[in-house]
Amino acid sequence: MDHEFFMQAAVEQAQKSLDEGGIPIGSVLVIDGKIVGRGHNQRMQKQSPTLHAEMDALESAGRLTAADYQRSTLYTTLSPCSMCTGAALLYKIPRIVIGENLSFMGEEPLLKSRGVEVIVLDNPQCKALMQKFMQRHPEEWAEDIGEPHQAYD
């Protein structure tokens, strides 16, 4: 399994989101070596509080069987938050490949405690996209992870 190959497809989604004025996080769902769903954060584009990149990728993949999910791998440019972690646990996705967890450390310990394989690539493109965005738009980033920001709270 070429993790960097599929991570590149997730990075393309993150870049696409940034180009649309959105938060640069991307994700793809892979089954049997094929990308079956692609997504990116849709907070700004669709005014959505639930379509994080991973959720958007799952939504893009449509309704799958339990067996499909149970042999899939979820790629995401950033360590998954509680919600996206919960979605992966719901569908028993056995493996999550993460671009980076420096900008945000998600629920990796919970994933591991439930038997999910967690692989962190420490990808410099993923880090660069997030670091730049977080510096320029701290209020949107705070909102995306449910944190207060003086611009709103």
Place this chain on the structure above:
Amino acid sequence: MDHEFFMQAAVEQAQKSLDEGGIPIGSVLVIDGKIVGRGHNQRMQKQSPTLHAEMDALESAGRLTAADYQRSTLYTTLSPCSMCTGAALLYKIPRIVIGENLSFMGEEPLLKSRGVEVIVLDNPQCKALMQKFMQRHPEEWAEDIGEPHQAYD
């Protein structure tokens, strides 16, 4: 706080979903005594694997501030799965009122371990809706919670 009053609004959403040919689970998000979001399971209606009732209610409420979420209460007719639990944890929703957990026991221990107040009403309407649906459509119900079913797997 009249929990049964708001649960009734969630039950109405569950009934609406059933009438549409969907899975009868409903949810409302309440802030300062007012319903700010209403939703129901959209698996059948929108072919959605992520729009469980609670997610649909959050989506319906739109983009809220961290302070809004942190004084909200999420009502749901059925004990929340990992995904909906994770969404509540992401936004630090402090209280979840559950119609029933007999048909499905969700991630209540995880919610409690993170300090979320969990109130189970043991509402007979919620139980009747789910029990009837699960008997008539076991394959759709299995799919909704990521479980295999012989019709698919």
